[in-house]
Amino acid sequence: MTRRRLLVTGAAALAAPAILPRSAFSQQAKTIKIGGAVPLSGPVAYWGHSTAQGFIDGAAVINEAGGVMIGGEPHMLEVISYDTKGEVADSRAATMRLVEQDQCKYVFSQAAASNVGMLQVTEPAGVLSIVACWGYLDLFGKDYPLHFRAEMSDYEQGFAYIPFMQEKYGKDALKTAAFIGPNDQDGTDCHFSYKRLMDYYGITQKAAEFYNWEDTDFYPIVAKTIADRPDFIVTSPSPPGITASIIKAARELGYTGPISSPAASETKTILEVAGEHADGVILPVTNVEPSTDTQKAIEKRFMERFGSFNALAGNYSWWIYSLKAAWEAAGTAEDTRKVAEALAAVELEDTYVGKVKWAGKNSFGVDRQGVYDCFTTTIDKGVAKVEDVRFPALPADY
Structure with a gap:
């Protein structure tokens, strides 16, 4: 498994990717760890890299702006990603490492096999997950209250x-x-x-x-x-x-x-x-012509940070901002169930995909399905x- 970290603050957040030691953060700032169990190699690596880029860029932007404010205290974001190769067993192992070793309470994933392996670990451990995937319908809904499907099927x-x-x-x-x-x-x-x-x-x-x-x-x-x-x-x-x-x-x-x-x-x-x-x-769901100031800024940052930009990565850029809104509304990043309830109520108006909300209560028993403007x-x-x-x-x- 390949380990990738992001600890970005200050002016570096607007420049090329940077890896900084923990000392780069204020001694007073706390850290929220977000884990990625995504395919970074194999036939669906394109999807995995696009998903990870949304979190890496968003974490840099949020940290640059002072972090997530919870109870009047700033919390910096740290993103840690491991390659699942798009396999269930590799995803389960990656997620266990994220949860048990890295102490992540939040995990993102992509594609069915990776999500299945991830869910074998996250839901029992009380870890909130947010994913892009349309398969595995039996593993989604009211029986998985900490599981959010952020991509429209x-x-x-x-x-x-x-x-x-x-x-x-x-x-x-x-x-x-x-x-x-x-x-x-x-x-x-x-x-x-x-x-x-x-x-x-x-x-x-x-x-x-x-x-x-x-x-x-x-x-x-x-x-x-x-x-x-x-x-x-x-x-x-x-x-x-x-x-x-x-x-x-x-x-x-x-x-x-x-x-x-x-x-x-x-x-x-x-x-x-x-x-x-x-x-x-x-x-x-393919916006190849960024038109708003927000969309253009996302495209520009991705080009500077990753050397390329694609509409799919842009689609995934709103996830981390919805989590930020949920942490601040819930007043905690420790209580994932409280965060999940706050996240379900989050609506964003100005993202790469326009308006975003969570829906699906009548179909799935809970509002855990992301719905947004379809470009x-x-x-x-x-x-x-x-x-x-x-x-x-x-x-x-x-």
């Missing part, structure tokens, strides 16, 4: 991007759909959420195909998918590289319908891999642009 974001697609292409042009996803729990649970969404909008499923993470040739699975001529295809939860390969294969095989990827959230790879075939692509980017004829922004119009029973 196919279902939540669908109440923004499906209406947009119907407006763009016409309802009559989108009566059938097909699903392509990974052959694991993440893929099957995402298919469940996607199917639930399609049923809500009266869209008939034509096909559902599942690939293995080690696959590199997507022509056979795409050929099977388009054989039934679905009006559009949804690839979930597929990272940018796989999404791009699916798009390229589909276009070369003659498929012309829209292809939506609720998980790719990045255009650079898709444009590079799919090339001239990058057309008719719908990327929900939908399209790629048409090789040109990517944000074409729609709207808050998901979730059903009343959600």
Whole structure:
């Protein structure tokens, strides 16, 4: 496991990444440790690095501004991350180290296998977790009150991007759909959420195909998918590289319908891999055109701190600020259950993804699902642009 720490304060917070000794903090300041059990290597490392970057940057900004104020006392933030390789066993080991050795009461994670391994440790230990993942539906809800899912699944974001697609292409042009996803729990649970969404909008499923993470040739699975001529295809939860390969294969095989990827959230790879075939692509929750002062500042800091910026990392940048609001509202960072109740009530208005709140009480028994403005980017004829922004119009029973 790879250990990464962030102890940043003063002017260094606005410069390149810095690692400072504990003495850099005021002797009076206390520390809140946040642990990352994320895939930093392997097929979903892109997601893991994006998640970690949000916490690293946010911790630097918060520390620079004086830290988290609890009971009139400043608390500095320390971020510690270990590589889970996207495996359950590695994630469990990483989380145990974070909780038992590093004494973290707050842990973030990414992708189904890492989250499953993490939850085997965090919930029994009374540790609050905040994650990006749509799989593992049986491990989410009222029986896991310390567990927050900060990324919208196919279902939540669908109440923004499906209406947009119907407006763009016409309802009559989108009566059938097909699903392509990974052959694991993440893929099957995402298919469940996607199917639930399609049923809500009266869209008939034509096909559902599942690939293995080690696959590199997507022509056979795409050929099977388009054989039934679905009006559009949804690839979930597929990272940018796989999404791009699916798009390229589909276009070369003659498929012309829209292809939506609720998980790719990045255009650079898709444009590079799919090339001239990058057309008719719908990327929900993908803000490739930062427009507000907050969004532009996040992009600038990420470029300076990490040397690159992608919309997915921007999406994850609000998590740490919601925790800050919860710690200050609860008046504690020690009592994680009190913090969890405060966190569920947090609403943010000015983040990289616009307005943010926690919802899902009717569906899951507790408000633990993050919901936010859905910036939908399209790629048409090789040109990517944000074409729609709207808050998901979730059903009343959600």
